[in-house]
Amino acid sequence: MESVGNLILYFVVALVIIVCSVLTVTTRQILRSATYLLFVLFATAVIYFQMDYAFLGAVQIAVYAGGIVVLFVFAILLTHQPGKDAQQVESTRRVLGAVAALLAVAVCGFGLFSYANFCGRQLAEIPADAVTIDTIGRFLLSTDKLGYLLPFEAISVLLLACIIGGVVIARRR
């Protein structure tokens, strides 16, 4: 039996996620869209905190909410005149997209609910020292069986490539 606070928190978060997701893709002002995305990302961070993954939540806020959304806002302001609405999407296109999305949700939802007892699993306790910063740091840089050094290095190479790519793209010709 969960604590009531936890339940309320969950419902608030779920509501924010659902509403803001829908608003993100339906609003006609692109800057608002980015703002709603920010709310969704914050709500996601709350879920991570709820899962006891405090570090991940911090990363979510710092990188996603703090970094990516700011990038989005910059890009939007560079390419759009503020206050100007986007054109109304034609209805056939909208209907078609809605059907496709609903179909996807339906299929996946059916899948979820048909595995109801598997999905109805309870949240288990985890060891207190399982997700400390210390453990995460060790895992990230270890070469053991469960170490993540290789993906870590791969990501760093990828980021380097992105930096170079960004420089090349942004360079004035």
Add this chain to the structure above:
Amino acid sequence: MNLTLLMYLVPSLVMFGCGVYGFLTRKNMIAIMISLELMLNSVDINFVVFNRYLFPGQLDGMFFTLFAIGIAAAETALALAIIINVFRVARKVDINQLTKLKF
């Protein structure tokens, strides 16, 4: 009432559906990128939730999410750079108008 696995998956699924819808209907490239971020985020949630419920002693899903966030950040930065560059050349960001290279 318990918070089951399903209860976290449903908002994630809705978020994903919104992402698909946005991706398919929007013309603005930045809006498409935002939709893409929604989908990525929903997948991230799934990773974390599955990890937490099914294998509470391990951290695999969490690390995947960590890396996914890193990659998403890089990809978004690059994609936005490209979009801005395209805008500088063509003064447009709508994909249905960027048809100069089409047959």
Add this chain to the structure above:
Amino acid sequence: MPLSYTIAVVAIPLLMFFFLGLAGVKMDKKLTGVLGVIGMLITTILAYGVALTYFFGSDQGQMADGVRQAVVVCNPDWLSFTQTLVVRMGIMLDPIAAMMLIVISTVSLMVHLYSLGYMCDHHGHAEKGFQRYYAFLALFTFSMLGLVVATNLFQIFIFFEMVGLSSYLLIGFYYQSPAAVHASKKAFIVTRLADLFFLLGIMILSYYTGTFDFHQLVFGSNGANSLEVAQSAIATSGGATFLGCSVMAWALTFIFIGGAGKSAMYPLHIWLPDAMEGPTPVSALIHAATMVVAGVFLVARLFPLYVIEQGAMDIICVTGAFTAFYAAAIACVQSDIKRALAFSTISQIAFMMTSLAVSSADGGLIEIHGGQGLGFMASMFHLFTHAMFKALLFLCAGAIIHAVHSNENSQMHGLHKYMPITSFAFLIGCLAIAGIPPFAGFWSKDEILVACYEKGLGWGIWMSMVAGMTAFYMFRIYFLIFHWKKHEVHTEHAPSDQPWTMTLPLIILAAISIVAGFVPAHDMVTWDGKELHTQLNWTVAGTSVLIACIGIGLAYKMYFKENELPDKLQARFSGLWEAAYRRFYMDELYQFITHKVIFQSICKPIARFDRAVIDGFFNLLASVTGSAAYGIRRLQNGSIQSYVYVYLVGALALAVITMVCVLI
């Protein structure tokens, strides 16, 4: 001089070709010409050395029992396909090869020297393509020398093609003139058609005899020098017949057709008059003295086989006799000096062919064995003398053309006063070809006539008549050019004798034309290598001189001074004159056969089939592919969102299928 120097004789022109052809562009034009002349001079000295050594020098295996033998200097394998099928490239010296070495190198040297002057304009500047010209001359000389020293049929075929190629290149030397281009194509195509038959003949002959080698063809594979063995090769094919004739007759006739193409025998002569579009020295070298006698040489080379096949000999005889008359008749009315000389050449070559063919008079090997073969000797002798005086005549013509800038004799007239040296040289050439003693043509033509009279009275009379016509048309040309009426000077320069580079060859060749008749050919170039004892047949000689004098007298009467007689005769026999002037419509006949008959009835339907069916099929394939591609390119429209739809449908279908499978 060792006979192996023959290799150098052949190799030097080849090296000169590569050197002048590759390095000539970088060099001064005059320098290339001088280098070409020097190279040719060395070749000539070596060729004379080798040939004289062969005839008169110390024994190097060329004499056995007083009979001249063929000496194979070298004969390496060139292409060995199988154990038995080997093509060799070698050098063989025998009397006719040695004689041809002299003829080719002499004329070629004269032409090389002459071209130094001829291929320049009046200010002494060399023409465009001067280096190319000398490179091609060297190539031609190499090919012709390689042809005459060939050891086997296949080698001779290869060099036959090469002389054809060099001839093509040199006729088309002025490639900017459409007439020259057409003439070169015509020469190439006609001779190629003839060479097809030559190749067929070679294949038939070597299939039945099992060898390409002349020595083995003539003397059998064991190399014994006896005529009985000579038949061994032929005996193996004795039973084989095709369409009622023996296979050997077919093979030899085909080979003769190949030779007839090169030697411009009727009806394959049509290319030679047009070939006069090339530079005049080239006409002198290729189309008067050397290449056109390649066919005669070929028949002479295979003479021991032809002797046995009387049928093939008869064909040659009739062809030759007819061509001689036909060409002489046309030569009588031509107004273009080079064309007239070209028809004269055809006629004279036909003399040689006829002479070869009558050589087997009365059939029978025994008689030939016992000292007949006069015709063969006469033919080769005439080949030699004719090369000299015809080259002389052409070079004179070149000098005249160079002076007056026209080929038409209406532009010439009365040049004797302006060009005395050329005039005398031309006169000597005319006297030589007309057969006036003591000039060269008398001796050789007389022997040809003797041989013809031995074959039969009719042949002799016919050829004597042609000889008379020869005298007439040659002096007609001479008088029209140098006398007739006073020359009207059209250009600011009055025509005059040309520079020494052009005059010297004329003097040398004129001298040779005077004395060449005294060369003891009858004990040098006989078909079996034995000496042939002949003496002047005074009856025949007297008659032929008389006929020649009549011809000359007639020409003098008609053409020495301007008068009305030629025009009257032309008006009187206008139809005949027109026909002869138009070469008896042979070119029109060819045009009709090729364009109207072959192109219309064979090529057009084939072309239509090709265009409609073959091309149509591939066009159909292409258009089907194209339209299919055009249709499905809509799938790849570059819109990411439509791709996502497709992807989504696929992914959902996969998910549904998976779930259905799991739940059931």
